[in-house]
Amino acid sequence: MKTIVFAEHLNGKFTKSSLEAVSYASAWSASVGGTCIAITYGSIDASVLGTAGANEVWKMDALSAADGEQITKLMLAAQKESGATAIVLSQDLIGKSVAPRLSVRLNAGLVSGASFLPTGNIVKKNVFSGKAIAHVTVNSEISIVTVLPNSYGVNAAGAACPVNAFNAEVGTARVRVKEVRVEESESIPLPEADKVVSAGRGMKGPENWGMIEELAKELGAATACSRPVSDIGWRPHHEHVGQTGIAIRPNLYIAVGISGAIQHLAGVNGSKVIVVINKDPEAPFFKAADYGIIGDAFEVVPQLIAAAKAFNATK
Amino acid sequence: MKILVCVSKAPDTTSKIAFTNNNSSFDEAGVNFIVNPYDEWYALVRALELKEAQGGNVTVLSVGGIDYEQIIRKALAIGADDAVRIDAPESDALSVSTHIANYAKDKGFDLILCGKETINYNGSVVPGMVAELLDMPLVALAAKLDVTNGVATCEREVTGGMEVLEVNLPAVISAAKGMAEQRIPNMRGIMAARTKALEVVSVENTTATTSVNNYELPPAKSACKYVDPANAAELITLLHQEAKVI
Ligand SMILES: Cc1cc2nc3c(=O)[nH]c(=O)nc-3n(C[C@H](O)[C@H](O)[C@H](O)COP(=O)(O)OP(=O)(O)OC[C@H]3O[C@@H](n4cnc5c(N)ncnc54)[C@H](O)[C@@H]3O)c2cc1C
Numbered sequence: 001m002k003t004i005v006f007a008e009h010l011n012g013k014f015t016k017s018s019l020e021a022v023s024y025a026s027a028w029s030a031s032v033g034g035t036c037i038a039i040t041y042g043s044i045d046a047s048v049l050g051t052a053g054a055n056e057v058w059k060m061d062a063l064s065a066a067d068g069e070q071i072t073k074l075m076l077a078a079q080k081e082s083g084a085t086a087i088v089l090s091q092d093l094i095g096k097s098v099a100p101r102l103s104v105r106l107n108a109g110l111v112s113g114a115s116f117l118p119t120g121n122i123v124k125k126n127v128f129s130g131k132a133i134a135h136v137t138v139n140s141e142i143s144i145v146t147v148l149p150n151s152y153g154v155n156a157a158g159a160a161c162p163v164n165a166f167n168a169e170v171g172t173a174r175v176r177v178k179e180v181r182v183e184e185s186e187s188i189p190l191p192e193a194d195k196v197v198s199a200g201r202g203m204k205g206p207e208n209w210g211m212i213e214e215l216a217k218e219l220g221a222a223t224a225c226s227r228p229v230s231d232i233g234w235r236p237h238h239e240h241v242g243q244t245g246i247a248i249r250p251n252l253y254i255a256v257g258i259s260g261a262i263q264h265l266a267g268v269n270g271s272k273v274i275v276v277i278n279k280d281p282e283a284p285f286f287k288a289a290d291y292g293i294i295g296d297a298f299e300v301v302p303q304l305i306a307a308a309k310a311f312n313a314t315k
Numbered sequence: 316m317k318i319l320v321c322v323s324k325a326p327d328t329t330s331k332i333a334f335t336n337n338n339s340s341f342d343e344a345g346v347n348f349i350v351n352p353y354d355e356w357y358a359l360v361r362a363l364e365l366k367e368a369q370g371g372n373v374t375v376l377s378v379g380g381i382d383y384e385q386i387i388r389k390a391l392a393i394g395a396d397d398a399v400r401i402d403a404p405e406s407d408a409l410s411v412s413t414h415i416a417n418y419a420k421d422k423g424f425d426l427i428l429c430g431k432e433t434i435n436y437n438g439s440v441v442p443g444m445v446a447e448l449l450d451m452p453l454v455a456l457a458a459k460l461d462v463t464n465g466v467a468t469c470e471r472e473v474t475g476g477m478e479v480l481e482v483n484l485p486a487v488i489s490a491a492k493g494m495a496e497q498r499i500p501n502m503r504g505i506m507a508a509r510t511k512a513l514e515v516v517s518v519e520n521t522t523a524t525t526s527v528n529n530y531e532l533p534p535a536k537s538a539c540k541y542v543d544p545a546n547a548a549e550l551i552t553l554l555h556q557e558a559k560v561i
Contacts, residue, residue, distance in 0.1 A: 100443025
């Protein structure tokens with residue numbers, strides 16, 4: 001079985017979610033004795049995709065940006081040329097634009113947001129916002145899988161691999177990028193963060209977020225918040241996690257002054273370790289927690305900052 | 316402007332998630348169904364705002380059985396002008412998208428709006444499939460949408476910032492948080508919804524390329540370990556030595 005996987009890059013680096021997709025594709029093809037070809041574009045040293053598991057890379061030098069329709073055409077050409085029967089992308093912005101189009105073109109079953117490797121033609125994916133897992137059967141000859149970011153991990157045990165030039169007729173982009181506004185901040189983008197410090201209405205007001213940011217900084221974590229907090233404008237919308245915000249799966253999620261409503265849990269229940277700090281021992285969040293501190297955030301968080309500083313000093 | 320908003324039915328966010336028939340189907344007993352929040356709060360409300368500002372018509376469309384009519388009426392109560400129910404089982408995303416595209420293809424919609432994903436299947440797939448089937452451009456996960464002279468301007472979040480995109484209509488756009496604010500239907504809307512047109516379209520079944528075999532619930536969490544608030548520093552030690560996450 002041949003597998004092709006799309007790898008996206010940003011500012012000269014492959015994105016973490018793309019590397020995860022490559023590792024997933026590589027493990028999938030290896031499990032059935034096949035090979036894995038990573039598809040990318042532009043001017044970047046793509047041999048590094050070998051370290052994440054690609055056997056070879058096909059790169060279209062002439063393409064300079066990833067437009068959904070153009071990448072669709074590139075992937076279709078690569079599928080045709082390679083005869084691949086498995087296609088993998090990350091379930092990120094570009095994956096969400098390309099995978100559905102490929103599914104239509106190839107009449108191929110698509111399982112989106114998989115977090116486990118397929119067994120035979122069954123692919124497991126999270127459904128009900130992480131509250132259940134579906135075993136999905138793919139009934140077509142070609143299977144397409146998009147991999148949920150932060151769920152599979154990057155296996156960087158491979159070695160650099162050969163990069164071959166590849167060209168396809170990709171047409172022109174109909175969606176025009178007018179502007180990209182980079183937000184000036186040193187903080188870690190939330191969807192990629194492997195540690196997150198999150199806070200809710202228990203913080204009383206935006207003026208009290210200094211300690212949340214400081215704890216996050218000491219732990220190398222991104223910051224997040226509950227929905228009411230972003231709705232009332234204490235924090236920016238992009239920090240809102242949960243069923244109607246973004247879903248995240250960090251290794252460590254620390255929730256301060258968040259009650260743990262079911263809609264909030266839906267966005268964070270994929271986290272490996274959950275810490276809850278809440279003054280109410282009955283807060284539902286404790287049921288989903290690995291570690292809990294029943295106490296006032298305004299007393300507990302400063303202690304944690306001091307302890308994290310002391311811990312960092314010993315590293 | 317003619318706008319089509321695709322809406323899906325989803326279990327209320329507080330529903331108990333359980334399965335029946337050997338874990339092969341979702342247990343609907345006692346479950347209250349709602350309009351999928353992304354479809355309702357963002358896609359539908361933004362469509363209504365655009366219509367209010369510029370004139371036009373907003374049609375809501377669902378693919379599903381008679382049990383869908385309750386959520387379609389809700390969408391009409393919020394303000395959609397008319398509705399379509401395509402009477403077909405909601406099998407897989409490709410079949411649903413095929414039904415949507417077949418219906419929309421000769422209706423001259425300028426804009427097809429969908430929520431970014433459903434909260435029960437979390438696919439994020441239908442908007443892209445509809446776009447491909449209708450040969451339209453797609454902007455996925457737009458958090459802002461404006462339309463001037465047949466050109467849609469969208470903003471969306473990308474790693475480390477915001478991106479401003481422009482696309483000529485007709486186009487498919489999927490809506491993320493930020494595009495609009497939830498609207499609560501008022502009594503007048505609810506009354507008016509009863510008499511608004513709801514067209515039911517019968518279609519032939521399509522073959523599904525994927526099917527759900529069974530469901531499982533994630534493994535239960537082990538009990539929470541409590542740390543004394545007077546000695547909160549202990550947490551940092553546990554996270555390092557026991558959980559090994561820092
Ligand atoms: C359809 C729908 C979708 C939703 N989607 C989301 C979503 O995506 N994300 C989301 O977060 N919510 C969502 N919600 C809202 C959700 O139901 C809750 O209302 C929300 O998560 C509560 O936010 P909170 O925990 O910050 O606030 P509260 O529920 O007010 O909780 C505040 C907590 O802080 C604690 N506290 C107060 N003071 C202190 C202190 N000094 N020290 C320590 N703890 C303190 C309190 O004990 C309490 O537990 C949704 C709701 C609906 C109906």
